[in-house]
Amino acid sequence: MNVKLRVWRQAGPDTPGKFVEYEATGLNPNMSFLEMLDEVNEDITKRGEEPISFDHDCREGICGMCSCVINGEAHGPEYKVATCQTYMRSFQDGETITVEPFRAKAFPLIKDLIVNRSAFDRVIQAGGFISTSAGSAPDGNAIPVPKQDADAAMDAAACIGCGACVAACKNASAMLFVSAKVSHLNLLPQGKPEKDKRVLAMVQQMDAEGFGACTVTGSCEAVCPKGISLNFIAKMNRDYFGALLRAPSKAKAAHAD
């Protein structure tokens, strides 16, 4: 099969970018989308030009590195997969495919299709952990965890931190990402002692990074490669307001906005 690509090319954060067209010919429908980009890059290289930069690593939907908006949709047309798990059979022969980076104020562009998502690391640094040090843990079976809680925590923990939720949201909100981590840890007995502190600190950092507010459009859940549920946002809101009520007045003031 053959397709025409319109790819966002931008040499750096301070230079203007534009769409550049490429022909991709003689493709096998069983190729992955990234393998198609590999082939296009081989051609570009042979022509003596600079290939398209794009993030990728595992190429099996688990590392969260790949991050393209394909035909206007974060991670492309298929449901519950990452860019690297998108196959050419999902497109029509002769189709024009538009490829862009994940765009959001909190994800500044680095080059072509690559953006900087370190804001997510800083949100985790604010409280996305359980404060335990190696060597201090009791036996793994000392605290039984009801299976439904462990399963729900796993549903949330499945997040790969790709940022598609942010890219898809018209407000560039990170609520799905943050709520997944808050829920994963807050659902487990091990995470309970820091529950309030965690949610307050992570939400505060999320706001400080410049992510937008959530207006519950659901576009995040729709593009999430792991199908993380919007219900976690509702759960985080409950945790958040509960924590605010319980928080000492100074902390309240800090979160009043």
Place this chain on the structure above:
Amino acid sequence: MNLDAKIPSGPLAQKWDNYKRDAKLVNPANKRKYDIIVVGTGLAGGAAAATLGELGYNVKSFCIQDSPRRAHSVAAQGGINAAKNYQNDGDSVYRLFYDTIKGGDFRAREANVYRLAQVSANIIDQCVAQGVPFAREYSGYLTNRSFGGAQVSRTFYARGQTGQQLLLGAYQSLMRQVSLGTVKVFPRTEMLDLVIVNGHAKGIVTRNLITGAIESHAGDAVVLATGGYGNTWYLSTYGRGSNATAIWRAHKKGACFANPCYAQIHPTCIPVSGDYQSKLTLMSESLRNDGRVWVPKKVGDKRAPGDIPEDERDYYLERKYPSYGNLAPRDISSRAAKQVCDEGRGVGESGLGVYLDFSAAIQRLGEAKIAERYGNLFDMYHEITGESAYKVPMRIYPAIHYTMGGLWVDYNLMSNVPGLFVAGEANFSDHGANRLGASALMQGLADGYFVLPNTISGYLAGQLGKRPKADAAEFKQAEKEVGDRLQKLLTIRGKRTITDFHKQLGKIMWDYCGMARNEAGLKKALELIPKLREEFWKDVNVPGEGGDLNQSLERAGRVADYFELAELIVLDALMRDESCGGHFREEHQEEGECKRNDEQFAYVAAWEHKGVSQPPVLHKEPLKYEEIHLATRSYK
């Protein structure tokens, strides 16, 4: 060179306790006076950096991905072993130790493996405390599954995403230390050289992958936890960014490379479908708990699997290895798959495939139960092949998956270069000639959480105040070498692409140094590789410049290193004139199984670099077994 493994005295079961009792410590107030460089943020590096930070050291942590959470450990699916004996099925530290030594075909160091089995139980405790959502029973207690090479059920798992969940646990601990100010993380930063000052590893030279800046970082010790080198073979189950550069550059600076030819070929991967393919996808070994492996009995039988009656199927693993059946170890299962395909009984278009069939398990347990256990793997299979494994058997074929070889380390995990520690897949220490399933995650976390934090203090105690400045002459020299090499790659502007060269190298490696090796083939590879390497340096086309993000330049540097490493791998395979574990020399077999030669080869082969195109020097560390007896490995 005398390679002293520094194994503590005393009976095997007490060595680690004796070691800790006698170890030199660093006083808590002094810990913050030390800077430790940790390269890699996978299970080994992430856990080490976080734990060293918890102890109070200043840690600089480096990775090539945009976040430490994306290290390749994230892709591990099936599980992690631990001798907890929660199932009351006869497991013990000794049994895990013995299974691992035997699994490695008696080519691993006894004391290291015993320690690994000992700390395995602490790992599970630590991960549960961090919030790793392991699978549980309705009672709320942890559950287990079985993995290859074991007759007990000791593998802990988090659906099909165990590596991801363990890595997130380590990453979260690391982020906690960042917030506390003990760890500073350098993402998108690639180590390109090791810096040695007065014979000790005291720093690294890196390239900032966004700006291209070449920078020096000095430390009191350097830890490399940069993963395995399986991408030398081009197609593998590794992430595309996994590479050998850090360990290879350290090797060129004096660190011995041990057992490079020990590479693991995993039996259950999705078969190659076309030339465009960029990687191979693993279907976790855990599937062999419920899946049955078979091929048609008749050569060239092209019927659909459902049309082949039971009595015309050959469940060859169950037939050949009745006591382990489908859970025979990886090297054995892979070779068995190759054998039936070589006989012309392979399935699928290419004939390079065997069936992994779940119909019996689905009949017994129901589709829902199978979906709960393996749903995400079945989904992945469906995405890639367009087929549903609930309806038709999976087609699988072996692929490069793990490297047991790596930099030589002693019991302290220190290489022969003082101050250079190596952890996780990057070292050679625990898996001998074949690694059992679910034991790489165990080793990475054991090294990171429990071993290194205890052993590094012995070195550091004598090093206070000896850290050089990052602008010392040795650093400037290394920066210059790194810069010159990058510039050289950029000025070739030849006609062939990097991928083109890498694919060709991969094919040589797979054909002559893959699942089965022989003297003639290895010698042929030793002719082909240096020629191709020369061509690479004359005719490769590396577009772009060095002063900004340039993925071609990154790749070119790594492929250049594979060329040099590939030669050493083949040389080691040729030297090791016996079969053991994943290293199968066709000349040495008994009824198709490996035939070891303990008299001549019961040693670790540690190679010393003497310059590119110069023959490396072989040093032998004899493997002395105090507790166990060398036996023929049998899974029949």
